[in-house]
Amino acid sequence: MKKLSLILVSFIFILEIAYANTYATDPKIFIKELVSDAINKLSDKDISEEEKKNFIANVAIENVDINALSLYTLGELRKSTDKNSLENYQKAFKRYFLKSLTSRLSDYSSNKFEIIDAEKKNSNYTIVKSKIIATDNQPEIKIDWRVYTKNPEKPLIRDLIVEGLSLARTQKEEFSSILNSNNNDINILISKLEEFSSS
Amino acid sequence: MEFKKLHLIICSIFLVFSVNANAQSDKECFEKVSRGIFKFNQGFDNVILEPVAKGYNKLPEPVRKGTSNFTSNIATLLSIPNHLLQGEIRLAGHATGSFLINTTVGVLGLGNPASLMGLENQKEDLGQTLGAYGVGGGCYFVLPFLGPTTVRDTVGMVVDNNYLDPFARITWHEREIKSISGTKIDYVGVKAITAVDFRGDNMTNFESLEKNSIDLYAATKSLYLQNRKNKISNSSENEDDWGNLDN
Numbered sequence: 001m002k003k004l005s006l007i008l009v010s011f012i013f014i015l016e017i018a019y020a021n022t023y024a025t026d027p028k029i030f031i032k033e034l035v036s037d038a039i040n041k042l043s044d045k046d047i048s049e050e051e052k053k054n055f056i057a058n059v060a061i062e063n064v065d066i067n068a069l070s071l072y073t074l075g076e077l078r079k080s081t082d083k084n085s086l087e088n089y090q091k092a093f094k095r096y097f098l099k100s101l102t103s104r105l106s107d108y109s110s111n112k113f114e115i116i117d118a119e120k121k122n123s124n125y126t127i128v129k130s131k132i133i134a135t136d137n138q139p140e141i142k143i144d145w146r147v148y149t150k151n152p153e154k155p156l157i158r159d160l161i162v163e164g165l166s167l168a169r170t171q172k173e174e175f176s177s178i179l180n181s182n183n184n185d186i187n188i189l190i191s192k193l194e195e196f197s198s199s
Numbered sequence: 200m201e202f203k204k205l206h207l208i209i210c211s212i213f214l215v216f217s218v219n220a221n222a223q224s225d226k227e228c229f230e231k232v233s234r235g236i237f238k239f240n241q242g243f244d245n246v247i248l249e250p251v252a253k254g255y256n257k258l259p260e261p262v263r264k265g266t267s268n269f270t271s272n273i274a275t276l277l278s279i280p281n282h283l284l285q286g287e288i289r290l291a292g293h294a295t296g297s298f299l300i301n302t303t304v305g306v307l308g309l310g311n312p313a314s315l316m317g318l319e320n321q322k323e324d325l326g327q328t329l330g331a332y333g334v335g336g337g338c339y340f341v342l343p344f345l346g347p348t349t350v351r352d353t354v355g356m357v358v359d360n361n362y363l364d365p366f367a368r369i370t371w372h373e374r375e376i377k378s379i380s381g382t383k384i385d386y387v388g389v390k391a392i393t394a395v396d397f398r399g400d401n402m403t404n405f406e407s408l409e410k411n412s413i414d415l416y417a418a419t420k421s422l423y424l425q426n427r428k429n430k431i432s433n434s435s436e437n438e439d440d441w442g443n444l445d446n
Contacts, residue, residue, distance in 0.1 A: 068444040100411040107407040125439070136260050139400050142435070162404075164435025170421040173225070177417030192413045 027126040028118040042109035065156035095197040228338035252398035265309040272308025281323035326355030330431035347423035
């Protein structure tokens with residue numbers, strides 16, 4: 001009986017993970033499902049902080065183009081950086097990104113979210129327009145999602161544009177400032193990212 | 200009179216510098232000093248602005264909405280000449296209509312009936328007007344209390360204050376226009392309320408930015424420059440600079 005319960009529980013757990021990582025391929029529905037799922041999980045008081053973090057990490061790994069984002073934020077330096085350093089940077093970036101994403105999503109998880117429209121830019125990109133509904137303490141916030149659709153079967157998020165301000169570009173310029181003031185030493189940037197992740 | 204001449208000379212020098220500097224505002228004028236001023240501003244925010252804004256956010260929603268409408272209505276006075284300078288006659292008409300209706304029907308701008316009538320009230324200043332004429336931002340720096348800016352935007356702010364903004368002319372410069380008069384305290388008061396309202400509206404955004412930045416100075420600079428670019432082009436469309444990252 002115990003074995004059966006264990007199998008059943010494991011089965012449900014696997015199903016839940018599989019469900020969490022599978023969203024629609026239409027960019028508009030993809031964002032809608034993903035964000036509703038994330039907001040529901042983050043605002044669920046019965047789930048522990050650790051579980052929430054793991055959930056966001058799994059969803060982000062599956063649905064955000066973290067690899068491309070890490071290369072974009074590195075700017076031109078990505079072309080001249082050796083393979084080993086680039087790998088170290090990408091590992092550090094992934095940890096940094098997942099921590100900062102969880103924190104950002106938690107900040108807005110109590111708000112209501114609405115998809116407005118989607119605009120196909122070209123075969124590679126669709127911009128999904130959405131908004132966080134105004135509350136007593138916060139005005140309405142417009143959020144555009146840059147969705148990479150080169151593989152139509154597997155859309156991936158590449159950027160969040162909050163009120164016209166690109167988070168990817170902001171991150172790129174932040175990294176560029178650190179690199180510029182440290183002779184383009186990628187190791188300094190890696191250590192800053194690691195410092196953030198472990199804080 | 201001499202002071203006016205000096206203003207004009209300084210503004211002209213700044214403008215020439217700004218045009219030569221082209222649109223590359225990511226260049227710093229004096230980064231070390233700016234970072235120092237940025238830290239000072241952060242201290243001011245932590246000790247004064249943020250606590251005041253937190254208190255302000257506890258006020259009933261209609262009070263905050265009314266305050267926001269009031270400061271926004273005053274700012275419309277500066278938008279009107281700048282719309283005209285940009286040749287945006289329709290928007291100048293909207294802004295004028297919005298100011299007149301909100302000041303009268305909306306009781307000194309506390310209400311915003313003009314928006315219900317479909318009148319747009321897009322904020323414009325001379326920095327944006329110069330940008331619309333193709334004047335580059337020039338280098339970037341940070342001002343005490345006022346925050347991030349560029350050479351172009353600072354010149355714009357000085358000219359706005361001295362010549363284009365009727366509210367500044369009446370209050371800061373204490374000039375009487377059509378028997379309406381004011382004092383410097385009125386000017387500083389309205390600007391302070393505008394800052395508190397903005398800070399209160401963006402409480403979560405500021406906290407999130409502060410928590411998730413590894414170089415807050417650079418992140419703020421990027422956000423300021425992106426925002427100004429969007430305002431100049433009157434669009435929130437982001438240019439695609441992603442290139443090919445697939446390899």
